[in-house]
Amino acid sequence: MEEERLDPNLPMKELDLDADLQKKHQAMLDRLSNRHQARLDNSLARRSDSTNSTESTSSFLCRFSDCKKSIDSQFADARLIAQSDPSRLKSHFADISSSISDLEKLVAENSYFLPSYEVRSSLKTVSDLKQNLETLNSELIPKKKFSFRNKATTKKELPKEPEPVKSDPVSTTNFKIPDSPGFRNKTNETLVKNFKGTEIGEFTLSDLESCEVRLIGCCSVVFMNRLKDCKVYMGPVIGSILIEEVEECAFVLASHQIRIHLAKRTDFYLRVRSRPIIEDSNDVRFAPYCLDYEGIELDLEKAGLSEETGNWGNVDDFKWLRAVQSPNWCILPENERIGKVHIEDSVSRIEVFVLLISVILVKCAPELKIITLYGWITPYSIQLLWLQRWLMELAFGILSFFFYPSCECRAVCFKAIVLSFSEQFQGFVFLVPWIDQFHGFEAEAQCSMASKEETCFNFWSFFYTSQPFNGPMLKKSPSAGV
Amino acid sequence: MGLLSIIRKIKRKEKEMRILMVGLDNSGKTTIVLKINGEDTSVISPTLGFNIKTITYQKYTLNIWDVGGQRTIRSYWRNYFEQTDGLVWVVDSSDLRRLDDCKMELDNLLKEERLSGASLLILANKQDIKGALTPAEIAKVLNLEAMDKTRHWEIVGCSAYTGEGLLEGFDWLVQDIASRIYMLD
Numbered sequence: 001m002e003e004e005r006l007d008p009n010l011p012m013k014e015l016d017l018d019a020d021l022q023k024k025h026q027a028m029l030d031r032l033s034n035r036h037q038a039r040l041d042n043s044l045a046r047r048s049d050s051t052n053s054t055e056s057t058s059s060f061l062c063r064f065s066d067c068k069k070s071i072d073s074q075f076a077d078a079r080l081i082a083q084s085d086p087s088r089l090k091s092h093f094a095d096i097s098s099s100i101s102d103l104e105k106l107v108a109e110n111s112y113f114l115p116s117y118e119v120r121s122s123l124k125t126v127s128d129l130k131q132n133l134e135t136l137n138s139e140l141i142p143k144k145k146f147s148f149r150n151k152a153t154t155k156k157e158l159p160k161e162p163e164p165v166k167s168d169p170v171s172t173t174n175f176k177i178p179d180s181p182g183f184r185n186k187t188n189e190t191l192v193k194n195f196k197g198t199e200i201g202e203f204t205l206s207d208l209e210s211c212e213v214r215l216i217g218c219c220s221v222v223f224m225n226r227l228k229d230c231k232v233y234m235g236p237v238i239g240s241i242l243i244e245e246v247e248e249c250a251f252v253l254a255s256h257q258i259r260i261h262l263a264k265r266t267d268f269y270l271r272v273r274s275r276p277i278i279e280d281s282n283d284v285r286f287a288p289y290c291l292d293y294e295g296i297e298l299d300l301e302k303a304g305l306s307e308e309t310g311n312w313g314n315v316d317d318f319k320w321l322r323a324v325q326s327p328n329w330c331i332l333p334e335n336e337r338i339g340k341v342h343i344e345d346s347v348s349r350i351e352v353f354v355l356l357i358s359v360i361l362v363k364c365a366p367e368l369k370i371i372t373l374y375g376w377i378t379p380y381s382i383q384l385l386w387l388q389r390w391l392m393e394l395a396f397g398i399l400s401f402f403f404y405p406s407c408e409c410r411a412v413c414f415k416a417i418v419l420s421f422s423e424q425f426q427g428f429v430f431l432v433p434w435i436d437q438f439h440g441f442e443a444e445a446q447c448s449m450a451s452k453e454e455t456c457f458n459f460w461s462f463f464y465t466s467q468p469f470n471g472p473m474l475k476k477s478p479s480a481g482v
Numbered sequence: 483m484g485l486l487s488i489i490r491k492i493k494r495k496e497k498e499m500r501i502l503m504v505g506l507d508n509s510g511k512t513t514i515v516l517k518i519n520g521e522d523t524s525v526i527s528p529t530l531g532f533n534i535k536t537i538t539y540q541k542y543t544l545n546i547w548d549v550g551g552q553r554t555i556r557s558y559w560r561n562y563f564e565q566t567d568g569l570v571w572v573v574d575s576s577d578l579r580r581l582d583d584c585k586m587e588l589d590n591l592l593k594e595e596r597l598s599g600a601s602l603l604i605l606a607n608k609q610d611i612k613g614a615l616t617p618a619e620i621a622k623v624l625n626l627e628a629m630d631k632t633r634h635w636e637i638v639g640c641s642a643y644t645g646e647g648l649l650e651g652f653d654w655l656v657q658d659i660a661s662r663i664y665m666l667d
Contacts, residue, residue, distance in 0.1 A: 179578075180576075180578060180613050181613070199612050200612065201576060201611035201612030201613040201614065202576045202577075202611055202612070202613050202614075204579070206579075220576075220610075220611045220612070221576050221577075221608070221611055223577065223579060225579065239608075239611070239643070240508055242508055242577070256524070257508070257526070257527070257528060259507060259508055259528055259552075261553070273524060273525050274525055274526055274527035274528070275527035275528070277527070277528045277530075277552070279552055279553060279554055280553075280554075304524060316527070316528065316530055318530065318552045318554040318555065319554060321530075
């Protein structure tokens with residue numbers, strides 16, 4: 001019952017409440033709808049934005065690239081300014097950095113709608129620009145080292161600095177380094193040099209291919225560079241030997257120190273007072289020294305190498321600093337070693353002596369009327385002229401025999417003298433058959449008959465340049481008993 | 483050489499100098515050091531690593547660091563730069579072919595900040611060999627005149643084989659360092 005009674009009250013109360021609530025509700029609804037409207041508007045606006053996004057991205061990119069171009073041109077200006085007016089450089093750099101920061105701001109402002117790739121790439125560009133500015137700054141305005149100095153001198157320093165840099169290449173190109181004695185740029189030749197009685201300091205072998213080199217006697221230092229497929233036999237070296245870039249060679253060397261760089265597939269027969277070293281080499285093998293020539297004992301003693309030191313096998317590999325054996329070198333197995341190598345001069349002293357006798361014989365021939373063939377060929381008047389010239393050259397030859405240091409060179413002198421007159425001795429080689437023993441002398445004589453001028457040229461150029469003579473005559477010289 | 487280390491040296495009163503010997507391989511660094519010290523120079527192997535020699539010279543104690551010059555170990559030179567009072571650059575005057583290498587390595591070395599205060603002695607070694615360049619020619623090739631004006635340097639021709647010129651060079655070096663560091667004496 002009570003419930004029923006209460007019931008009619010309810011709507012009364014509700015009505016009262018309802019009026020309030022209604023108001024509130026209405027207000028709420030209004031607010032909500034307002035909000036909704038605003039939200040709608042907003043989203044519309046946004047949507048319109050987002051629909052335009054491609055357009056504004058491109059416009060952003062356009063603006064961005066414009067700014068970047070102007071900054072780039074500012075960079076270019078900076079270099080010009082640095083040359084013309086370095087004092088303005090600082091303010092110019094300040095301008096550049098402010099425009100870079102403007103650009104950065106532009107990217108930040110637009111980042112909310114830009115695709116992430118664009119944001120990343122433009123930020124990257126900005127950071128690159130900053131980097132450029134920094135490097136340019138350090139390049140054009142060098143940092144001064146802290147030091148105490150007088151104020152007056154500080155101003156002079158800036159323009160002075162580029163000068164030494166410019167003078168650098170000039171001064172180095174101006175200075176020509178003279179060539180040291182040596183054999184260079186040869187292929188397929190037998191190169192012989194005797195140091196006996198000479199004061200040769202350094203000797204160079206470089207750019208040789210398929211050559212055999214014999215150096216007899218002592219010298220101080222030897223440099224070898226870029227040899228390929230060569231055999232090098234060398235008397236003791238007092239100082240050191242430096243070998244670089246050799247391939248498929250065999251070396252027979254004795255020295256105080258030996259350094260081997262960049263060697264490949266090469267055998268070394270060494271006697272060294274210190275430990276030989278290799279660097280950047282592989283497939284190199286070592287064995288003891290095995291050279292012999294007349295008088296080698298004296299030379300070895302002179303270089304302090306008369307006794308075997310046993311160092312030929314104590315190789316240090318600078319590219320292998322471990323206790324275990326380096327894979328780059330090994331000891332040459334005994335059955336693969338070459339035997340004792342005996343070398344000699346291309347023309348030995350005795351041969352030179354015999355040659356001298358023969359020259360005198362031939363010289364006397366016209367007077368003694370032994371070689372009648374000669375008198376028959378040459379008219380008397382020419383004979384006299386020739387005699388004069390011949391005597392002069394003989395005197396020259398004898399002088400050079402005693403004063404020119406190398407035995408080999410002397411021998412070449414005599415050969416040249418004889419050959420240069422061989423024209424007059426057409427019957428000579430036939431009349432003196434024992435001359436055959438001068439290994440190929442005959443052939444050379446005939447050869448030079450055909451080209452006398454060439455021989456003379458070689459002969460004279462040899463004296464003028466005082467270079468070791470390696471002309472065609474030596475090529476035919478007897479090969480040593482290897 | 484900072485102010486602090488100068489003060490420290492003066493205070494210590496030990497009169498010690500640290501000298502670093504560098505140069506290309508085969509220039510004769512070890513031979514020079516042993517020759518000065520009066521040791522046998524006939525059986526010197528190429529230096530693998532380094533040698534230290536302490537020598538009493540005049541009234542000073544020289545700590546000479548002789549570092550190997552082979553190409554492989556040149557990169558380790560920088561480990562010895564710290565606190566160097568004197569730098570000795572040894573040149574093989576007879577090795578004309580590698581003078582460019584020599585110039586390049588020296589230029590690299592002189593860029594090093596830790597060596598900026600060190601006196602530089604250039605020894606044009608192997609003058610006993612016929613055909614070797616004179617010190618003046620070496621100076622020209624290495625372009626020493628263009629060096630930083632603040633650097634104290636001197637070039638001396640020498641021969642580690644005969645011993646000629648070595649004392650002259652070291653006299654200059656020690657005097658120069660002494661005048662810089664032990665100026666209160």
